[in-house]
Amino acid sequence: MISILEKNQNSNRSVDPQLQATHVITGIDFGIDLIAVLQLPPENNIIIQIDDILNKISYILSTNNDQISSKEKNLLKEIVTVTIYSNIPTLTGLRTLSDLLYQLDRFKGEFNCCHPITYNLRPTEWLNPQYRSTNAALRIIPKEIKDYTEQYLLRLRNQIRYAEAWLKQNISTFLYGPIQDQIVDARYDQSTLKDRYKKLTKLMSSLIIDIRKGRHDPSIIYQILKDNEQITLQTNTQQLIKNVHELERKRHSNDVSESQEYFKENHQNDDFMSQNYTSNDTKNSLKSNDVNQLQFDTYTNNYDRNSKSTGNTITSSSPIEEINTPLSNNIDNAINILLVGETGVGKSTFINAFINYLSFDSLDLAQLNKPHVIIPVSFLMTIGENFDEQIVKFTDVNNCKNEDFNHPGQSVTQHCKSYLFNLKDGRKLCLIDTPGLGDTRGIDQDERNLDHILKYLQNLTHLNGICFLLKPNSSKLNVFFRRCFNQLFDFLGENLFQNLIFCFTNSRSTFYTPGDTTPLIKTMFASLSINSIELKKENTFCFDSEAFRYLVARQNQIEFNDHEKQEYDMSWKISMKESFRLIDYIRTKLPLNILNHNWKSNKHALFEINQLIRPILETMRNILRNIIILFNNQSIELYSTIIHRPAFICYSCTPKLNLIANFWIIEDTPHEFQNECQMCTCTQNNHTQINYLLNYKLINNYSKNRKDEMNEQLNILSHGSTAFAYFLLYIIRSTKEDPFFIGITRMIEEETKICKQYKSNNLNLKLVEELSKLKENYRKQFNEIELNKDQNNLEFIYKWIKKINEIKMINEQMKAVKKTQEILMKQHEIDPIDI
Known part of the structure; x- marks a missing residue:
């Protein structure tokens, strides 16, 4: 279509003499511009038939004659994927040629459905011959x-x-x-x-x-x-x-590495095919039920007897044990102190200031030497008589991945990170920096930050103390401070009370005292009926980080008057004294480990269950595969590979498939996620974080006598899953959806789509049937929980956790989870610094 403006006799041909223009648009071509990219099936005979239909479609579009038949439409469904690029947004979302043809036919004669394709330009003199712009020069580049x-x-x-x-x-x-x-x-x-x-x-x-x-x-x-x-x-x-x-x-x-070579061999020997998968999380709301103790004893005792009689397990030893992870034991041997505080209290600044206070006896001496800045800093400072604001930075702020300075009000620190110091007596001190609480993104972000802190604690061998950093002049405590304290108490137990430290930042304004914050803390403890926590001079320390900020500002060539320098010099001396007093208190008064790994809590159970979800689901699927191929004396061995960076799986991207024992199996393809996925354009909701990669290999000459044991393991996993799901949904109410039911449903969807692609594959079809039976059985088991909900207590959940971890296929995956967590923690550990 062409909208011709050139022939419009009524157009205004006057031109503003001040207009800086060389050309004017005189015509616009409207139309539909599109490219359809097709992925055809592998069968040659189908490709030939589709080619004939495509030629027919070309004829239909150019002549408006004829139409494709129902048989031809069905044949077009054999096309694997259709991707459309167009200047019409409604067309780009179509995924079949039939839908595209329907839309194009609907657009015929409808001018409003078309978009501009080209613009026709003419010199401004064409519009007005008297126009000669002196403002609009056009110089030709050689x-x-x-x-x-x-x-x-x-x-x-x-x-x-x-x-x-x-x-x-x-x-x-x-x-x-x-x-x-x-x-x-x-x-x-x-x-x-x-x-x-x-x-x-x-x-x-x-x-x-x-x-x-x-x-x-x-x-x-x-x-x-x-x-x-x-x-x-x-x-x-x-x-x-x-x-x-x-x-x-x-x-x-x-x-x-050997594992990489193993993948290479598999890639050479197996056919890799791709199928487009889109997994929409199925949302199900199940009725509140419970599992009773009798069921637990029945299934676990039968499993114990079968395990002892066979003396074997389904899988062979995993490569996990052969991996030598070069982790240092710095944190294991150090005095570990966790720093907790609200966003903006200055935890990272405190660490920077702390090392400088211990390293230099005076502010003058610190200025003569290069200050220690182990965490990049960025802050706003008011300077000069006109109170000008200037952003002060030190070290490479832009390339620091753990500190985000671009969103005021949000926690600057993104992950827990440990900073090690070599003390003069030969011991090591480890200060663990944490994301701030009271984030402007809301309570959900605070919950995520707190969960991250507790998960970090779970992976420590010991913890000697918790240091709460506070502002001395608070009129009220942050509402999340109370929740944070309650969750730490729930996670650590009463051991928490023995080793608490209270540090006040920016205390120069309150003459180096805790100020109005102390009575607020005591009131909170009283409301919680906690009388064993002492807030006294011995475990309370007052600092002023402004002296350190002054030091950084001087590195940025910012000038101060003599009075300001005198104030900062005094601040440095007092903060230095408090730093040495804190070190002495930590060395002499905090010898105990308050991290009791035998302590049971709802939060700890939640973490354990969440780590088990993927191993349980994949183990159940693999057990069903092995039951199906048992008649061939074969088994598919599942083993895990640790990862060295945070990884995600995308359920919307096209996966790779391996053919093992005539099963098509989806290969784990890790994605890296930093605000957005670095490997695809799918949304964050389509990504699930993983702690290891799953791999498979075929084992021949496998005993047929293992079927009873595999069925018993399947029962253990199914009943344990229902107990976990009920606990998450109705006891601690951490989720509104059953992750195990959703996971089984997703696995059925994945296998069903494989079957649609490879219609001759009977094994994947059989697996769909077995997974559907598992889903129905799971639903019945969940409904039975309601009769015995009084048994679904914390002790009961820990028995299930212990029993499920004893299944070797689960245990091998959990080893990989632990190894990966150790490696990721190591990446957030700073090498020891002498002080």
Whole structure:
């Protein structure tokens, strides 16, 4: 369609003489622009038939004659995937050719459904011959400069895009393997160069406009593209390509670990096919029920007898035990102190200040030396007689992944991180920085931060004390402070009361005293009927971090008057004295470990159950596979691989499939998530975090006498799952959905879609039937819980946790979970610093 403005005789042909324009739009072409990308099935005979239908569709669209038959529509359904790119938003969401043809037919004759495709331009003189703009100059850039600029930018773009595409394609193979550091470095370099390239193109776009307007000489392009910054960009990009080529070489070499080689062999021997999966979480609301003690004893005792009689388990030893994880035992041997406080109280600043107070006897001495800044700092400071505000930064704030300075009111610290100090008596002190509470994102974010802190504690060998950091002049306590204290008490028990420390930051305003906050804390303890906690001089310490901020400001060349310097000098001396008093108190008064791993709590049980959800679901699915192929004396062994970085699985992306014992099995493809997925464009809701990768291999000559044992394990897992689900839903009310029921439903959906793709595969179809029976049996078991809900107490849940962990296939996966957690904790540990 063409909307012709040129022939509009009534158009206003006057032009504002002040208008800075060289051309005017005189016509707009409207229409539909689209590209359909098809993934065809592998069968040649079907491809030939689809080609004939596509030719027919082309004829229909160009002549408006004929239409496709019902038989042809059914054949089009054999197309694996259809992706549509179009200037019409409603078309891009279509996933079948039949729907596309229907929409195109509906658009015929409807001008409003079409969008602009091209714009016709004419010089402003055409509209008004008298118009001669002196403001709108159009200078032509010489062809050699245009060609040079285009080649320069295209070469850079292609190199960066090549590196980006290669890393995306191979990241799942390497990111969680032995050369992860090289991959991480290459990804960081590529991301940095991409940002620099975007800045360059933005600069060049603005510059070209200015040149065309006569504001710059065209030769300035040569000057910019040949300056030191652009030479560095070119050099770094070429080095990135060399690094990628080296990684590609390693991909084909024998330098990769044994587990990586095992994957390679499987990839060579097995056919890999892809199928598009979209898993929508099925939401089910089940009636409140319970599992009784009699069922627990019956199933677990039968399982014990069967295990002892056979003397074997389903799976062989996992490679997990063979992995030598180079973790230091720094935290295990240190005095561990957890720092807790609301957002903005200054926990990270306290750690920075603390090490400097212990390292330098005076502020003058600290200025003569380079201050210790182990956590990047960024803060707003008012300076000068006019009270000007200036942002003060020290160390590389922009590249610090654990500190977010861009969202005021939100916790700056993103993860728990441990900072180790070598004390003069030979012992180590570990201060554990935590995300702040009272986050402006709301109570849900606070709950996530607190859960993160408690999970971190769960993985420590011991904890010597908890230090609450507070502001001395608070008019009321943050509402989440009370909840935080209650959850710590629930998680740690009464041991918590023995080793509490209270540190007050920014206490110069209250003359280095706790100020109005002390009575608020005592009132809270009294309301909780807690009389054994003492808040006294011995365990209370008053600091002023402003002296450290002054030190950082001086590194930024900010000047202060003599009076201010005198105030900060006094602050430094008092804070230094308090720091040494705190060290002495920690060394002499906190020898006990308040972390009791035998302590049972709702929160601890919740963490244990959440870690078991995936192992239980995958173990049940694999047991059903093994029961199905038992007649062949075969078994599929499930084993786990630890990962070295936080990883997620996306249930919306197209997965890879392995063919093992004639079962199509989905291969774990880890995704990295940092605010958004680095490997796909799917939403966060479609991603689930994982702690290990699942792998499979075929075992031949497997005994047929194991069927009873496998069925018994299946019963244990099913009944344990219903007990866990009831506990989560109705006892502690941590969720509104049953994660086990949803998980079984998702597995049925996955296997059903595999069956639709590979219709001749009877084993996956049989697995769908067995999973459906498992789902129905699970529903019945859940309904039986209601009769004996009084047995579903905390002790009962811990018995199930213990029994399920004794199943070897579960135990092997849990080993990988623990190893992964240790590795991730190690990554947030700073090497010891002498003080």
